[in-house]
Amino acid sequence: MLPENQQPTEASGGLNAEVDRPAQKTGRWVVTFADAGDQSAHVATLRSAGVSNVVSSLDFQGQAVQVAQTESSDAVIFSELGVAVVSADPARASEILSAAGGAVVSVEPEYVHHALGGPGGDEYLRGYRDGVNDVSARLLADAGASSAREARAPKFADDAQFSWGLQASCVSTSPFLGAGITIAVLDTGFTFGHPDFAGRDITSQSFVQGAATAEDGHGHGTHCVGTACGPQNPASGMPRYGCASEASILVGKVLSDQGSGDDTSILAGINWAVANRAEIISMSIGADVPEVSQVYEVVGRRALNRGCLIVAAAGNNARRDQLSLPPEQRFGFVGISANSPSVLAVAALDEELEIAAFSARSLAGVHGGNIDIAGPGVRVLSSWNLPRPEHGDQHYRSISGTSMATPHVAGVAALWSQARHVTGRHLWTTLTQQAQRMRLPSADVGCGLLQAPQ
The missing domain is CATH 3.40.50.200 (Peptidase S8/S53 domain)
Known part of the structure; x- marks a missing residue:
């Protein structure tokens, strides 16, 4: 799902055998940076697209991100992985991709995942x-x-x-x-x-x-x-x-x-x-x-x-x-x-x-x-x-x-x-x-x- 057309990627929902049940999306976007290690560049890339309130996994001891403390931010960067989750509408997601040039590999919707086995589902x-x-x-x-x-x-x-x-x-x-x-x-x-x-x-x-x-x-x-x-x-x-x-x-x-x-x-x-x-x-x-x-x-x-x-x-x-x-x-x-x-x-x-x-x-x-x-x-x-x-x-x-x-x-x-x-x-x-x-x-x-x- 590379951004060939410079648009954020919208993957379709998976087909369920009993009912066509699209995978759930949260409304946020997952940004993958081309370079995993340069966090300052990642922050600059996001800010160039108007995403200013950014937190990082490096802000937490042992990189154990406290998810509750990221809720008010516009983006959280996971430093070891070179990815970020961004709260943005589709237009802003497109801006991130276009403003970044080659610094961003992809922008994809954030999905909800489920346990694949075990009771309760x-x-x-x-x-x-x-x-x-x-x-x-x-x-x-x-x-x-x-x-x-x-x-x-x-x-x-x-x-x-x-x-x-x-x-x-x-x-x-x-x-x-x-x-x-x-x-x-x-x-x-x-x-x-x-x-x-x-x-x-x-x-x-x-x-x-x-x-x-x-x-x-x-x-x-x-x-x-x-x-x-x-x-x-x-x-x-x-x-x-x-x-x-x-x-x-x-x-x-x-x-x-x-x-x-x-x-x-x-x-x-x-x-x-x-x-x-x-x-x-x-x-x-x-x-x-x-x-x-x-x-x-x-x-x-x-x-x-x-x-x-x-x-x-x-x-x-x-x-x-x-x-x-x-x-x-x-x-x-x-x-x-x-x-x-x-x-x-x-x-x-x-x-x-x-x-x-x-x-x-x-x-x-x-x-x-x-x-x-x-x-x-x-x-x-x-x-x-x-x-x-x-x-x-x-x-x-x-x-x-x-x-x-x-x-x-x-x-x-x-x-x-x-x-x-x-x-x-x-x-x-x-x-x-x-x-x-x-x-x-x-x-x-x-x-x-x-x-x-x-």
């Missing part, structure tokens, strides 16, 4: 339903129209020692635990009183308006932190469900307790994670927008150059079990931010190592928009926070989504970073080269199923 409900339907359909597919309905035993299942995802990704046999590596999970936050994380090295920050701390009132973030960084020996005697049990954890609350958040919060979280030298950022969030965001492409590339790999959920907008739908609706597409070429996009597999019914497919004809790798994403056991007696122990829950596959990849990336002493682009290459090739189309699973170092 349509994506989870549809994803869970489609996952169940998908497994049921496969169990019956080979039986023909007659009567053979015997269920096959899955290739993987949770057992007393390990969740099925850790078995499938070979974490269960890896000697590495992610020691010395930092994973940032940007999501709905974390339940800090969870017994499995007592004594862990966790640094947190809220980037959500009205949320003073990163405490998780939703559950999605706690689940993702658990999969990426859960303990080697859970306190309750549950199976091990976490990949990198010795990794340091950064928890950035960028989504509200309702599971949504805007680009300002997400970019603030990425900026904070990069500034605090995280090797891996896990983002199980996105917006159903098929066009590649120049903002997230530049941010992903600049993070890689700083030795930080961003891993993002591909999206849950496929409806593979609904055979009557046209292909563009049945298979969905990879949305923002996972569709950026410099962000690792993760698809979801089930216990049979088949593609999950809800997991988005690569979008043909789009530079970016590709699935890069696949991970376990159906009925994934991990940490939980809300008291739900009907689901058993309130501290654990099994849910489905590309959100659940993404922290598997982030956690395994930490194991490879420890094992090979690689970061950034080299870590990306290692993950994809070491993945298990599959019989499934690369449009669905990329290079294949992630595998931990042995």
Whole structure:
């Protein structure tokens, strides 16, 4: 989405398989500067277009932007990333682009993103339903129209020692635990009183308006932190469900307790994670927008150059079990931010190592928009926070989504970073080269199923 016509970019809303639901916009604009490092030049560029009240992430200790303190400003610059979010009407957005000359790469609308899996939203409900339907359909597919309905035993299942995802990704046999590596999970936050994380090295920050701390009132973030960084020996005697049990954890609350958040919060979280030298950022969030965001492409590339790999959920907008739908609706597409070429996009597999019914497919004809790798994403056991007696122990829950596959990849990336002493682009290459090739189309699973170092 380069500004070829010198106009701010207006990406169209993503097509939802059940209803054409355009992605939400906030009315603000995200400006991407050509040079990441020259903040004084960024301020001058904005002021030349009449944007005078500008704050910077450098104004906050540790670049932990207090979003509430930026509300009265006209713009906030995220120094590590070379981007800014600007309050302006479309005419002013065009002025920024034209006044800047080559100093600005793009001006794009700010979107609202959502948690891609977990309860509390349509994506989870549809994803869970489609996952169940998908497994049921496969169990019956080979039986023909007659009567053979015997269920096959899955290739993987949770057992007393390990969740099925850790078995499938070979974490269960890896000697590495992610020691010395930092994973940032940007999501709905974390339940800090969870017994499995007592004594862990966790640094947190809220980037959500009205949320003073990163405490998780939703559950999605706690689940993702658990999969990426859960303990080697859970306190309750549950199976091990976490990949990198010795990794340091950064928890950035960028989504509200309702599971949504805007680009300002997400970019603030990425900026904070990069500034605090995280090797891996896990983002199980996105917006159903098929066009590649120049903002997230530049941010992903600049993070890689700083030795930080961003891993993002591909999206849950496929409806593979609904055979009557046209292909563009049945298979969905990879949305923002996972569709950026410099962000690792993760698809979801089930216990049979088949593609999950809800997991988005690569979008043909789009530079970016590709699935890069696949991970376990159906009925994934991990940490939980809300008291739900009907689901058993309130501290654990099994849910489905590309959100659940993404922290598997982030956690395994930490194991490879420890094992090979690689970061950034080299870590990306290692993950994809070491993945298990599959019989499934690369449009669905990329290079294949992630595998931990042995």
